[in-house]
Amino acid sequence: MRCVVIGTGPAGITAAETLRRLDPSGTVVALSAEPFAPYSPPAMADHYLTGRDTTLYWKGRDVAARLGIDERREARVTGIDADSHEVVLADGQRVGFEGLVVASGSRLHAPLEGAELPGVLDFKSLRTADELVGRVRRGEATSALIVGNGFIGVELSLLLADLGVDVTVIGRRNWVMPRVLDPIISTVAEAALTRRGVTLRLGVQADAFVGSPSVTGVRLAGGEILSADLVVAATGVKPHTEFVTGSGIVTEGDVAEVADWLTGERYVHAIFPNAVTQAPIAAANLFGADVHYEGAEAMNSLKHLGVPIVAMGTIDEPDQVLRWQHGDHQRAAYLRDDRLVGAQLAGDIRAAGVYRSLMMRRTRVSRFGQRLVEPGFGMADIVSDALQLGVLSPNRG
Numbered sequence: 026m027r028c029v030v031i032g033t034g035p036a037g038i039t040a041a042e043t044l045r046r047l048d049p050s051g052t053v054v055a056l057s058a059e060p061f062a063p064y065s066p067p068a069m070a071d072h073y074l075t076g077r078d079t080t081l082y083w084k085g086r087d088v089a090a091r092l093g094i095d096e097r098r099e100a101r102v103t104g105i106d107a108d109s110h111e112v113v114l115a116d117g118q119r120v121g122f123e124g125l126v127v128a129s130g131s132r133l134h135a136p137l138e139g140a141e142l143p144g145v146l147d148f149k150s151l152r153t154a155d156e157l158v159g160r161v162r163r164g165e166a167t168s169a170l171i172v173g174n175g176f177i178g179v180e181l182s183l184l185l186a187d188l189g190v191d192v193t194v195i196g197r198r199n200w201v202m203p204r205v206l207d208p209i210i211s212t213v214a215e216a217a218l219t220r221r222g223v224t225l226r227l228g229v230q231a232d233a234f235v236g237s238p239s240v241t242g243v244r245l246a247g248g249e250i251l252s253a254d255l256v257v258a259a260t261g262v263k264p265h266t267e268f269v270t271g272s273g274i275v276t277e278g279d280v281a282e283v284a285d286w287l288t289g290e291r292y293v294h295a296i297f298p299n300a301v302t303q304a305p306i307a308a309a310n311l312f313g314a315d316v317h318y319e320g321a322e323a324m325n326s327l328k329h330l331g332v333p334i335v336a337m338g339t340i341d342e343p344d345q346v347l348r349w350q351h352g353d354h355q356r357a358a359y360l361r362d363d364r365l366v367g368a369q370l371a372g373d374i375r376a377a378g379v380y381r382s383l384m385m386r387r388t389r390v391s392r393f394g395q396r397l398v399e400p401g402f403g404m405a406d407i408v409s410d411a412l413q414l415g416v417l418s419p420n421r422g
């Protein structure tokens with residue numbers, strides 16, 4: 026079969042790899058809008074700090090040649106002609122397909138006045154990240170303003186601080202990573218950021234990027250203008266689905282929008298593991314398999330803070346929250362109907378797997394009481410509980 030994959034991000038290259046495995050003699054064309062070998066965005070910060078390429082090019086730079094994939098770079102898709110079974114590229118070329126995987130990921134979404142000004146940077150792709158870090162390395166920038174206090178804004182602030190840049194993060198919500206962390210656990214992240222020299226301006230609305238002819242700063246609601254050498258938008262992401270419009274392919278906003286396996290709510294959990302898990306399923310279904318995706322998982326860990334933090338599940342609409350705190354060591358459990366729907370750990374994250382297991386098994390947790398979030402709660406508690414309930418039998422040798 027002749028298959029075309031749009032995108033060579035974590036999902037696209039995994040799909041291409043699977044297609045090749047399923048059909049060793051078929052043709053697999055993988056198209057990327059970017060000029061790079063398939064790379065992993067989560068590894069970008071580490072790449073700039075250490076100079077290492079191995080985690081960035083996580084499949085190896087030669088993955089396409091090795092697997093016999095026809096990988097085409099700077100091949101931006103602008104349309105899909107479903108009738109003639111062709112994708113249309115920006116330069117007018119048409120690439121025919123019998124099977125198509127759309128794995129075009131997401132791009133920056135900056136719904137702010139002035140976002141189109143020259144010089145507004147982002148850290149979403151390797152191309153924009155290279156430009157941003159290049160300006161620091163060339164000595165053109167010693168200060169930065171990052172609009173957005175989500176995961177990418179925080180990760181970038183730490184990288185820039187480590188590169189010696191004076192960084193300010195502006196966030197509309199008054200705690201960092203509000204979609205991921207609960208407001209109390211986020212104080213651990215905020216303290217770590219402050220210790221690293223990052224200035225946080227939280228609970229502050231950025232109204233516009235300003236400057237002429239190129240951006241020089243940000244105007245806050247109330248009129249205050251902040252200026253810096255680098256002005257970065259980290260305001261969120263939007264699915265790359267423009268080229269799907271009009272093709273007859275149905276999306277509900279995002280091609281990869283799926284149900285959360287725990288809550289059943291439709292959502293985009295834009296994390297690496299969800300991207301690479303969906304890819305082989307899509308590829309196998311192209312070959313007639315009837316494989317269903319179990320649903321996406323919300324799981325984030327923060328690598329560069331200096332204090333480990335893991336957040337999983339949801340913090341929305343709990344009917345009970347249990348919490349344990351001792352300085353940077355914190356745990357929070359979010360419950361609905363006596364079941365764990367979200368858990369957050371800071372400081373000591375070794376028990377993360379235990380909470381994930383409770384969530385996956387939809388175990389009733391009221392019998393654990395406050396012990397659920399206390400240090401030492403772990404697999405032993407679950408096993409002894411299961412023994413008491415008769416769910417497990419002790420091994421009598």
Ligand SMILES: Cc1cc2nc3c(=O)[nH]c(=O)nc-3n(C[C@H](O)[C@H](O)[C@H](O)COP(=O)(O)OP(=O)(O)OC[C@H]3O[C@@H](n4cnc5c(N)ncnc54)[C@H](O)[C@@H]3O)c2cc1C
Pocket residue numbers: 031032033034035036037056057058059065066067068069100101102103128129130131132148149150177180265268295296297298300326
């Ligand atoms: C700075 C940063 C840090 C992150 N850290 C983490 C982390 O720690 N843990 C985690 O789980 N996740 C993390 N993520 C999220 C993770 O990177 C994404 O979930 C993952 O990259 C999604 O993979 P994808 O293949 O779906 O899309 P993408 O990685 O966005 O790749 C999309 C691909 O499609 C191509 N493309 C797009 N439009 C077109 C077009 N029109 N024509 C042709 N090609 C096109 C692009 O060139 C690219 O090759 C991070 C993301 C960023 C930016």
